[in-house]
Amino acid sequence: MTNKIYDAIIIGGSYSGLAAGMALGRALRNVLIIDSGKPCNVQTPHSHNFLTQDGETPRAIAVKAREQVAKYENVEFYSGLAVGGEKTEIGFTITTESGENFASRKLIFATGVRDIMPEIKGAADCWGISMIHCPYCHGYEVRNEKTGIHANAEVAFEFSKLINNWTKELTVFTNGQSTLLPEKASTMKAHGIDINEQEIEAFEHTGGYLNKVRFKDGSSVELKAMYVKLPFVQHSDLPEKLGCAFSEHGYIEVDKFQKTTVPGVYACGDNVTPMRSVANAVAAGTLAGAMLNRELIDDDF
Numbered sequence: 001m002t003n004k005i006y007d008a009i010i011i012g013g014s015y016s017g018l019a020a021g022m023a024l025g026r027a028l029r030n031v032l033i034i035d036s037g038k039p040c041n042v043q044t045p046h047s048h049n050f051l052t053q054d055g056e057t058p059r060a061i062a063v064k065a066r067e068q069v070a071k072y073e074n075v076e077f078y079s080g081l082a083v084g085g086e087k088t089e090i091g092f093t094i095t096t097e098s099g100e101n102f103a104s105r106k107l108i109f110a111t112g113v114r115d116i117m118p119e120i121k122g123a124a125d126c127w128g129i130s131m132i133h134c135p136y137c138h139g140y141e142v143r144n145e146k147t148g149i150h151a152n153a154e155v156a157f158e159f160s161k162l163i164n165n166w167t168k169e170l171t172v173f174t175n176g177q178s179t180l181l182p183e184k185a186s187t188m189k190a191h192g193i194d195i196n197e198q199e200i201e202a203f204e205h206t207g208g209y210l211n212k213v214r215f216k217d218g219s220s221v222e223l224k225a226m227y228v229k230l231p232f233v234q235h236s237d238l239p240e241k242l243g244c245a246f247s248e249h250g251y252i253e254v255d256k257f258q259k260t261t262v263p264g265v266y267a268c269g270d271n272v273t274p275m276r277s278v279a280n281a282v283a284a285g286t287l288a289g290a291m292l293n294r295e296l297i298d299d300d301f
Helices: 015-026 058-070 134-140 154-163 182-190 280-301
Strands: 005-011 032-035 073-079 083-087 094-095 101-110 113-115 147-150 170-173 194-196 200-206 209-215 221-222 227-228 232-234 265-267
Touching: 005 015, 005 094, 005 280, 015 058, 015 073, 015 280, 032 101, 058 280, 101 280, 134 154, 134 227, 147 154, 154 170, 154 182, 170 209, 182 194, 209 227, 265 280
Parallel strands: 005 032, 005 101, 032 073, 101 265, 147 170, 147 227, 170 194
Antiparallel strands: 083 094, 094 101, 113 232, 200 209, 209 221
């Protein structure tokens, strides 16, 4: 174990973690960013709805961000996976997959989430490209196109209301019997939203871009995009191991300052909110870094 005690260890070096690192670096704090290099948007071709970066590739944004954060000499990087952590008298000790240990006074989890793909051929290949989660991130690019929603029940109704703003050529694919309430289904149909109950065999695509939805009976329909709300799990189990509380939907609970329920531990990014975008991740990371620095000041002054 290194003798150095960092002011903060940030686990996760994507947008939120890097933003937190920049805020702390500029506050003259000694910071270690541990990153395993597995961002959830690795397949996404372009990032949108982020001022000054609209249309840029996620990787280009991340590379530039890391280069800028690395200019702060008091911010260090470690490439690897954090697998263990415990509370100490000083703060925390984090253990990596390779067995190295690092100590810090405070922690930030910017660990993100891992989406669970449906067991449908082509789904994983299309995820983040034409199988999308957010109209604010991707809706403009597929506006007025033949669009689907892979959902059922109340989720299908609420999602169809939202997506109907971007296209009127909209079909909800329930992938089996619809569980929509009759009055909700009638409302959707009144707005021209079709409901397709056929069981899906595959998403036919070219390089991740949807061409057709093929059904188990051999029929198919042409489609340009499919919205879906995927189930997810936390990318790291360390927040749970350290005692962080979680919401009923599986997100790490944080207050308005990005503090978790464990003293000295902050969290930011996709692991705390369903509002998944680069812009939101950066904003949350910046806030977490600033608030952690304020806590250090209060501890020492």
